[in-house]
Amino acid sequence: MSQIETFYEVMRKQGITRRSFMKYCSLTASALGLGPAFVPQIAHAMETKPRTPVIWVNGLECTCCSESFIRGAHPLAKDVVLSMISLDYSETLMAAAGHHAEAALEETIEKYKGNYILAVEGNPPLNEDGMFCIVGGKPFVEQLKHAAQHAKAVISWGACASYGCVQAAKPNPTQATPVHKVITDKPIIKVPGCPPIAEVMTGVITYMLTFDRLPELDRQGRPAMFYGQRIHDKCYRRPHFDAGQFVEHWDDENARKGFCLYKMGCKGPTTYNACSTVRWNEGTSFPIQSGHGCIGCSEDGFWDQGSFYNRVTDLTQFGIEANADKVGMTAAGVVGAGVAAHAAVSALRAAQRKTQDKKEEA
Amino acid sequence: MSQTNLVVGPFNRVEGDLEVTLDISDGAVAAARVNSPLFRGFEMMLLGKDPRDALTITPRICGICSISQSMAAALALGDAAGIDMPPQGRLIAALLHAVENLADHVTHFNLFFMPDFARPVYSGQGWHDQAINRFTAMEGSAARAAVTARADLLHIVGLLAGKWPHTLAVQPGGVTKAPSVADKVRIQTTLRSFRKYLETTLFGRPLEEFAALTTHDQLQTWTTGDVGLFLRISSDIGLETLGQGAGRYVSYGAYPLPGRRAWAAGVWENGSLHPLETEAIREDLSHAWMLGPDAHPKDGKTEPDEAMRESAYSWCKAPRLAGKPMETGALARQIIDGHPLARTIGTGVEARIVGRLLEIARTQMLLEDLAAQIDPKERFMTTAPLPKSGSGVGLVEAARGALGHWTRFEQGKTTQYQIIAPTTWNFSPRDSAGTPGPLEAALVGAEVRAGEDTPIAVQHIVRSFDPCMVCTVH
Secondary structure: OOOOOEHHHHHHHOOOOHHHHHHHHHHHHHHOOOOHHHHHHHHHHHHHOEOOOEEEEEOEOOOHHHHHHHHHOOHHHHHHHHHHHHOOEEOOOOOOOHHHHHHHHHHHHHHOOOOEEEEEEOEOEOHHHHOOEEEOOEEHHHHHHHHHHOEEEEEEEHHHHHHOOHHHOOOOOOOEOOHHHOOOOOOEEEEOOOOOOHHHHHHHHHHHHHHOOOOOEOOOOOEHHHHOOEHHHHOOOHHHHHOOOEOOOOOOHHHHHOOEOHHHOOOHHHOEOOHHHHOEOOOOEOHHHHOOOOOOOOOOOHHHOOOOOOOOHHHHHHOOOOOHHHHHHHHHHHHHHHHHHHHHHHHHOOOOOHHHHHHHHO | OOEEEEEEOOOOOOEOOOEEEEEEEOOEEEEEEEEOOEOOOHHHHHOOOOHHHHHHHHHHHOOOOHHHHHHHHHHHHHHHHOOOOOHHHHHHHHHHHHHHHHHHHHHHHHHHHHHHHHOHHHOOOOOHHHHHHHHOOOOOHHHHHHHHHHHHHOHHHHHHHOOOOOOOOEEOOEEOOOOOHHHHHHHHHHHHHHHHHHHHHHOOOOHHHHHOOOOHHHHHOOOOHHHHHHHHHHHHHOOOOOOOOOOOEEEOOEEEEOOEEEEOOEEEEOOEEEOOOHHHEEEEOOOEOEOOOOEOOOOOOOOEOOOOOOOOOEOOOEEEEOOEOOEOOHHHHHHHOOOOOHHHOOOOHHHHHHHHHHHHHHHHHHHHHHHHOOOOOOOOEOOOOOOOOEEEEEEEEEOOEEEEEEEEEEOOEEEEEEEEOHHHHHOOOOOOOOOOOHHHHHHOOOEOOOOOOOOHHHHHHHHHOOOEHHHHHO
């Protein structure tokens, strides 16, 4: 371990100033919901701990996770994290090609055996012995298993790696399969979303690097700090939902007024993600803010739940046509129950599906 | 005379997976076969779903050009429903799309193409130190500047469309977000700072001056910015003549605005312009692991040959226009739109890069023009429900070239969906006549130095097309 430099040393080499470094530590602390007291702890960890090597591999995917990661994040966070994790093997970005790339992967695995984090973007298709995704002449699933064998932990980036995503949509022609169905003997952190929010990606990595342990996960294996609340819970259009004010057509007056998109098929009420708080493209906005409903891209099976423009039908008990007072009270009650039910389920680690969860809330 | 066979791949710094098999004879490529080793089957998944779901599913073909897919899907559905976006809706959709294309071009130059010149194989060249300093993969100063500038530019997409990648705001009837006056100002401010980046870092001089170049000789006098460095390298190692194409180009015309496309549609062949007739498109399956007859995309099927028969070598179909392979991309667009420089800089690696640089300058200018026309009082969306049954086509220009979606639906379910992506054209395998695809043809003659297992010349040629492999087969 001793020959690996610390995060801080890597950052200094990349020309990141002390001032930027401290700013990064406080940004991270607030992103992780940790408060200012943790800033020195994060800084200390970065100064003293050897950097954690990260191997980033791509299977059946669309590269949106890499793109979100490199394009979206706060420039400072992205800069620091990129240099920090120093993606030892990343197919989209690295310099080598062909056999050199293969050799680089092998060398990285060998060098950091048992010590690296394997970040997986995309997933392996298992149909026809994996022939639908070939990397270096071999099915991707083999590369994945090989790289996972000596990994300390695995991060499943995005909906593809976590759940399968649209390429697993019926009839799932290639039998695209999420990572956790193939790798069963390593801790796996799912960071779903199509793609995940850049700040969530950097936040998860920073947490693991700083505290040298996995973040607290919910029962689906997602970091609770980012996936603990529904988009609906913190949506800025929530008052309109509670008041029964809805957009009925894309171009109506209600759309201009920014009313609730529930009737346009918004999946915010059933989607656990940080979009309505962290937002996208450096906190600029998120889909609902641009007038389009949430499609629930961080939920398992979002691609096969009927049309994306169908209403979430199992929530009608919220009282759509009721008056504002009544709806407000009902909603408050439901949120309370939802939190309690969620906590209870986490504690029990029960393998309950979310649909059951919803019934409890109702 | 020595003859060998070389399989090159995986390629990094391209989007997705790619493998090229080379026949090498006397130190040069004698023949090339391009394999797209990744297949997902998007066209099959759309069948039986709500036709509108194409708006959400097709952008996920590609995290790089997702707005292009979004636009093509929206136009195809709009075509089927007889809906047209209101003028301001078209304007915002074009603005979103042009921002993505611009960001893609800047990425390609800085992160995908230029880093090859920092390789040790070029040590000893007068410009090598500068190339290392600017373009070493993931570390070079130019790469850093580009990534930051692009993240800022994409705020425009965040603002108008909620999120990037995989934006949802573009619909057949327009865009879901009506920008406010404040949004307009913020967009214009963002564009101003991006122009500053382009003019200080990439071009080193005003964009208008670059866009006004008309001849190769004039181009040679451009010495400023990273563009100047590229041109110096290019003339030093002969990128002008490397990887030459057949000079046959297609463009569907970029950015549908009210009454016109900002850049013209057409076909360029034998040094002259011809009208685009998409009826003459056929997808040839002779060398693809796909089953079924050759067909126009409105009738074509996607049925993978799971036996992966010996006579085929790629998941990619081979689209042909009137029986001929066509090259598509920024150079094609600029030639067809009539830019004098684009029409006189040849067909090789340098021409493809310069075509993209020209387009960077012209896209920035177009964006500024579009942003100035935003009128927050106007309508940005019309509602017109989709009919139960219908068919339509959506043709757009993605960063990498011509992208088409062909859809048909009956009783509210999609019954037919075919997509031809730009790299499907450029990286197509051979057709039944044995005619190679554009990349396969461009690779012939490329130098293979002694001991090279991933020939540097081959890499320059492959990357000059800016391939997007995830789109190619989808």
